[in-house]
Amino acid sequence: MRTPDIPKRLPDIVIVTGTPGTGKTTIAKKLARKHNLDYIDVNDIVKEHKLSEGYDRKRKTRIVDEKKLAKILESIIKQARKERRRLIIDSHMSHCIDPKLVDLCIVTRTSLRKLANRLKRKGYHKAKIEENLECEIMDIILEEAKHAGHKVKVVET
């Protein structure tokens, strides 16, 4: 994986966002090991805090309250800063965090062909694959992250 835009020394609070299947978990875990950051899997937090508000059966996906999630992640970041712990937060929703609390936002991107293959391999439902491809084509997450005011670095995977 080429990561030319990732600084040699990562700041204290890093988030990794991007369309599902673009390689967030892979790069977040790798950077956590390399840079000695605590890896935070937002799926665990959603389960732990019961933030899942139901299940969209047509899209076969959980519905999460992003505002509640952002509040919890923001309190986790504040606590980590107090304890001088450094974090890397992995989620396609991580850019909902207040950008003032985040030092760097990594957005993973990949080609549509690779993304379609990866999601097929993961056993994603057809409608969900199409939805994620559309999300990637339109650069929805990248635009959301920039619009929110995050300091964005794009990594092609």
Ligand SMILES: Nc1ncnc2c1ncn2[C@@H]1O[C@H](COP(=O)(O)OP(=O)(O)O)[C@@H](O)[C@H]1O
């Ligand atoms: N840089 C990469 N090169 C090749 N395959 C990758 C790369 N990053 C991720 N993958 C593969 O793509 C799939 C999805 O990656 P993952 O990290 O789970 O994405 P996400 O967390 O964004 O859903 C996995 O099968 C992973 O092995």
Ligand SMILES: [Mg+2]
């Ligand atoms: Mg993941």
